[in-house]
Structure formats: structure tokens, C-alpha cells
Amino acid sequence: MNNREYAEIVVRELNAALGAIDTEATEKFADLLLQADEIFCAGAGRSGFQIRGFAMRLMHMGRASYMVGETCTPNITDKGMLVICSGSGTTKSLVNHAMKAKEVGAKIALITINPHSTIAEMADVVIEIPGVSPKSDVQGAVKSIQPMGSLFEQCEGIYLDIVIMILMERLGMNSDTMFGRHANME
Amino acid sequence: MNNREYAEIVVRELNAALGAIDTEATEKFADLLLQADEIFCAGAGRSGFQIRGFAMRLMHMGRASYMVGETCTPNITDKGMLVICSGSGTTKSLVNHAMKAKEVGAKIALITINPHSTIAEMADVVIEIPGVSPKSDVQGAVKSIQPMGSLFEQCEGIYLDIVIMILMERLGMNSDTMFGRHANME
Amino acid sequence: MNNREYAEIVVRELNAALGAIDTEATEKFADLLLQADEIFCAGAGRSGFQIRGFAMRLMHMGRASYMVGETCTPNITDKGMLVICSGSGTTKSLVNHAMKAKEVGAKIALITINPHSTIAEMADVVIEIPGVSPKSDVQGAVKSIQPMGSLFEQCEGIYLDIVIMILMERLGMNSDTMFGRHANME
Amino acid sequence: MNNREYAEIVVRELNAALGAIDTEATEKFADLLLQADEIFCAGAGRSGFQIRGFAMRLMHMGRASYMVGETCTPNITDKGMLVICSGSGTTKSLVNHAMKAKEVGAKIALITINPHSTIAEMADVVIEIPGVSPKSDVQGAVKSIQPMGSLFEQCEGIYLDIVIMILMERLGMNSDTMFGRHANME
Numbered sequence: 089m090n091n092r093e094y095a096e097i098v099v100r101e102l103n104a105a106l107g108a109i110d111t112e113a114t115e116k117f118a119d120l121l122l123q124a125d126e127i128f129c130a131g132a133g134r135s136g137f138q139i140r141g142f143a144m145r146l147m148h149m150g151r152a153s154y155m156v157g158e159t160c161t162p163n164i165t166d167k168g169m170l171v172i173c174s175g176s177g178t179t180k181s182l183v184n185h186a187m188k189a190k191e192v193g194a195k196i197a198l199i200t201i202n203p204h205s206t207i208a209e210m211a212d213v214v215i216e217i218p219g220v221s222p223k224s225d226v227q228g229a230v231k232s233i234q235p236m237g238s239l240f241e242q243c244e245g246i247y248l249d250i251v252i253m254i255l256m257e258r259l260g261m262n263s264d265t266m267f268g269r270h271a272n273m274e
Numbered sequence: 275m276n277n278r279e280y281a282e283i284v285v286r287e288l289n290a291a292l293g294a295i296d297t298e299a300t301e302k303f304a305d306l307l308l309q310a311d312e313i314f315c316a317g318a319g320r321s322g323f324q325i326r327g328f329a330m331r332l333m334h335m336g337r338a339s340y341m342v343g344e345t346c347t348p349n350i351t352d353k354g355m356l357v358i359c360s361g362s363g364t365t366k367s368l369v370n371h372a373m374k375a376k377e378v379g380a381k382i383a384l385i386t387i388n389p390h391s392t393i394a395e396m397a398d399v400v401i402e403i404p405g406v407s408p409k410s411d412v413q414g415a416v417k418s419i420q421p422m423g424s425l426f427e428q429c430e431g432i433y434l435d436i437v438i439m440i441l442m443e444r445l446g447m448n449s450d451t452m453f454g455r456h457a458n459m460e
Numbered sequence: 461m462n463n464r465e466y467a468e469i470v471v472r473e474l475n476a477a478l479g480a481i482d483t484e485a486t487e488k489f490a491d492l493l494l495q496a497d498e499i500f501c502a503g504a505g506r507s508g509f510q511i512r513g514f515a516m517r518l519m520h521m522g523r524a525s526y527m528v529g530e531t532c533t534p535n536i537t538d539k540g541m542l543v544i545c546s547g548s549g550t551t552k553s554l555v556n557h558a559m560k561a562k563e564v565g566a567k568i569a570l571i572t573i574n575p576h577s578t579i580a581e582m583a584d585v586v587i588e589i590p591g592v593s594p595k596s597d598v599q600g601a602v603k604s605i606q607p608m609g610s611l612f613e614q615c616e617g618i619y620l621d622i623v624i625m626i627l628m629e630r631l632g633m634n635s636d637t638m639f640g641r642h643a644n645m646e
Numbered sequence: 647m648n649n650r651e652y653a654e655i656v657v658r659e660l661n662a663a664l665g666a667i668d669t670e671a672t673e674k675f676a677d678l679l680l681q682a683d684e685i686f687c688a689g690a691g692r693s694g695f696q697i698r699g700f701a702m703r704l705m706h707m708g709r710a711s712y713m714v715g716e717t718c719t720p721n722i723t724d725k726g727m728l729v730i731c732s733g734s735g736t737t738k739s740l741v742n743h744a745m746k747a748k749e750v751g752a753k754i755a756l757i758t759i760n761p762h763s764t765i766a767e768m769a770d771v772v773i774e775i776p777g778v779s780p781k782s783d784v785q786g787a788v789k790s791i792q793p794m795g796s797l798f799e800q801c802e803g804i805y806l807d808i809v810i811m812i813l814m815e816r817l818g819m820n821s822d823t824m825f826g827r828h829a830n831m832e
Contacts, residue, residue: 241431257275457721459743461815608821
């Protein structure tokens, strides 16, 4: 198949998966994001790359945001919120982060394939994305021709970009007002 | 709008943009990737996060791949290939990388909105993704409701995942054979 | 030689190099750090690892600090300060960062072997560390048995840790008051 | 105190701490490094920055080396070796990495203040550096005026640079032969 033929199938998969994400859970997720003083983002592997894009957009919006594990990321407190991307919801380092966040009284959001994991049990809001987890037998409703967790990871990034638009709408921001703090050294 | 309504529009944008990417350029890109001994990936900001996912998948396939700027990334030589993601094609650090790659005789691929940039002129293959560049007036054919370069960045990630499937097809690999070198410490 | 014999020589090299760093330049560097609203740190390769430790300690002290190139690093403004570690003072990406900082009216400090480089000319304060540059013929007064820029890189880290102690002294802080914002998820 | 007065004290601390590191343990560490097919490096916070410098130097020497958590780091196998820097030896994510390495039959080296930790028990070689741990009451023999784990972290970096010189000596390499694979895009 050529890239356009693949694209047709992938877009169809994205459409099915993104169209199945709960709207109420998303509204709650947006509420929590707006209430938090500081937002900490975490994810391993390719899920980690997708959530980095979200952390950066939050910074563009003027929110205090951090990637767990980067140089200048401080401690999380009870005024903070931890957003985790994890297909399985069982990655050990992420479980540890969630336990620490819980311990200090921070809020937790989880973007996942598997709504019944260790992290899901600790989370204040769970966003379930149908997909195939690369690390478990957890099987979502959407079949994919893509290897490993690719469909889920694509959905994470796009979904989080949609959440940014929902926050912008609520805050009355547009692309111009956001551009303000875009890094000028890169 | 709620997340499903946004998703419908975003998927439509993705469909238009991904469906417009040249198939011949993609075949040439795949050829070059298979010929290279080492593949170096580079990108700034959110484009950088998308191409990280590509570098990781190449590693999963058993290819020698590196992100420019990470700890153990060696020098590029004439047997290497540099893959750059850059909406504008003019980000200074990436222009410098392309000049160095050119100087040593390495191949260069560029994923971009703007097919007439400094990097595009040096590249052996240019993949044009229609979109709105966050940093210039370059305007692609696809209109987007999304802020800044979001549509382009989403397309980069999905397109590069499609290129991985094209490489898998050519090499007769499947998801199981790829899982072999997936990081077990993370 | 065994590790203790090497250590004896290395410590002697460190003593000579660290003992030769200008005290007035250091006081000016500390002044600028205390005046800046936001401190941006940059360095390539092993110099980059050393200055990461400085950026992190500034965060521990409650200062707004960032590593250039990390996810949530915003734009630099005229209230910001850019601290660069560069043996040669000519690394292209760092020259670009310095030019941008200069353009917006931010202050610049350079830790370097070579006090007559492109970046040095733009800097408000230059801290010269005697050493052997890995990338140029620039030769400091201190001979080293160590490969490449190792002596310089060690001095960068230790010197920046000393600057932290000078800042602590000026601010009346101690190890306990600093521990407050140490990352609790890592 | 000015920077030269601080430097005098810090150099004295370094001399005491580095001079107390066991030579036999170091020889065994070097043996294991030369026997391993792939070397994986891990550390959190400022210890992580120091060991990054070691991972990079190993790459300069032509060894297959990786930082755990970076984009193109593959899985560890029984032919691999894991080198961990951890003052306390109890950081959860690092304990998890050590358990995984142990499980697959890889060798483990630990650079630490505390020779009686969870990771120390799993390690094939433990390098004890006298110092004050930032995270526990573990108190080494060397008193320090420096905040938190600074003395330990400085010693880690310098000690690992000394190990590089020991490896170079064994392999008959010098600074010129090492420069070969130094990154040319940065």
C-alpha cells in the first residue's frame, strides 16, 4: 500500500477512537486543569512524547506546567495536578508518581486504554481511549492495522490538542494571544 | 464545542492533509531510510516530539537511529541520513545540522509545510504536508481551526508512523517481530 | 595508575584551574543572577550536563530557571538572563541563543575557556576557566592529563556549585530552606 | 567568602572523598565495563546529569552506551550492564531498573554513598563514595560545607571521568583516537 492508502485507514481508525471518548469525563478533566495551580505531565516512551506537546501548549497558554523528570521540575503539592498518559496504566515509574501525587493531595488525570488499572484507581478522572495496548492483552473496541500502541499514541496527542482548544474556548484565548510565550531560543 | 465535535473537524483536517502527501516522494524517502547505515532525527519544539516517536520506532525495527542532541548520539558520516521535521524549514539550529550533514555527504530528508526553504534546498527528498506554519506566513491549502502548528505536528507524527508501516511491509516485519528491542527499563 | 593515583592528579588540576577564576567577575555574575526575573541556562554536550545541575539548584532556591530546549521553557525577555557554558564560545546553536537574548535585551553570562569568542563579545560577564578546549587550539594555562574537555567540564560544574553557595550566603539560605522544592517525583 | 575561598574548601573535600574510593572495586568495575556488550546508564536528578557525561564518553570510545529513558535506548539483555548513580540507593525508579536488569541476567554497578541499600544488594560491584546523602540520614566520613548532595554529585562525575582514563589506559586509547565519534551536530 502507498502512504495515501495507509492514511485512509489510519484516519478511519482515528475517527472511530476519538469519536468514542467520553464528553463528560473531558469536561471534568478541563475543570481540574483550570483549577490546578501547577500541572505536571508524565508518560513513558511514545506516550511521553505526546504529552510533552500538551505540557508545551499549556506553557504557551501561560499556565505553570512541567514534565516530570526534566531539569527544573519542582515538587508537586496539594495545589498541583498530575496528568499521566499510559496505555496499560501499570508502568511502574508512573504508578510511583501517581502514589506520590495522591500522598500529597494533588489531583490525578489518566489518559489510558485500560480503565481498570492501578493508576486508574487513584485517578480523579480517567479518559479512556479505545485502542490496543502495546504491553498487555487489554483490547479496546477499535481494531487497528498499526503496530504496537501507535493508534493509542496518535489519539493521545490529538485528544490533548483538542483539550487545549476546549481550554482556549473557556478562557477566551486564540492562537495570537497564545503565541506570546513561544520559545524564542530553540 | 465538546471533544467529539472538535474531533470530527480535526479528523477531517487530518484526512485532507494526509491525503495530499505525495506518494512518489514517500517511496524515495523509504528507499533512503533503508539504504542508510545510521538515521539521525532532528526537530525543534513539538515537531521534535513527533520525530522522537519515529526515531524510537526505527530502533524497535532494529535500525541504528539517534535523536540529535541526546546523550549518546555520535557524529553523522556519509553513510548516515538526517531526517528533519520543520514547518518553516528555517529554524536556525536545524539549518546548521543540515549544513553539517551536507558537508560530510550524508543524505537529508525534510518533512515540512514549506517546500522552498533553506533546508529544502539542501534536502535529497522533501515531504510537503499542507498546513499552516506557526512561524511564517506560509499558508498551505488546508485550513485549520487549530492553534499554531498543531495540524502540521499531528500530521508529522501520523505520517511518520505510516512510513514505519511502509518499511515494515518492505522488510516483511510485523508487530511481534518489532517488539523485540522495546525498552524494558522505563 | 589506579583511581586514587588519578584522583590525586585530577584534584591538583582542579585546584589550579578553580583557584585562577576571577573573583570580581564572579561577584558581577552573582549580581546579575539576583537581578534577573528568569534565568535561562544553555550548553551543548557535557557542558550542557553540568549547567543542568545549576539550573536545577536555582529551582531548589525558588528562582524561576529553565534549560533552553526543554519542554516548558518559555521565551526570554529583557527581564531574563541567559547563562551559557561553552569551552570554545563558538558553538553555533549557542551563538544563536546569545544573539536572540541580546536582541530582546536580556543579560548574558558566559562560562568559557576562551575569553575572545563570538559569544564572549556579546556577554555582560565572562567567566574564564583555564583549561584545554576540546574544539579549538585555545590552550589555557593549566595542563591536563585528561582527555578532551574533561577538566573544563568538571570545573564548570564545581564553579557553578560555588556560585550557588555565594547566592545562598547573600540570601541567607541554607540546605534545609533549599530542600523545599526538590522534585518528589523522579 | 569569595569563589576562590570556597574553591579551596571544596577541593579539599573532593580530595578527601575521591582519595577514599576503593581501588579493587574500581578495577572490578572496569573489568565489567570492558566485558559488557552494551552499557546502560541511569540516575535521577543531578546524579543523572553526571552519569550522562559518562555515557557520552563511552560513546566517544566507540562503546555501545545508552541513557535509560532516552529516545533510542533499547531493552537490556544478559549481555548488557547497568550503571546506576544513586546517593541513597533507594530511588524507586532506579530500584525498578535494577530489578529488571537482574531479572534478565545483566550485570549491575552502583555508585553510591550508602553501601547497604536495596540496589547495593543486587549490584555486582558497589563503588562507595564518602559523602552526605541528600535524601537520608546516611552520613559518610567526609564533612561538607556544600548543600544537599553536591559533594557526592561532583565526586560521581570526576570519579567516572577517572574510570574513563582507566579504560583508555587498558585499551591503549588517547584523546585523539577518542575524538572520532564526537557529535558533529549539536
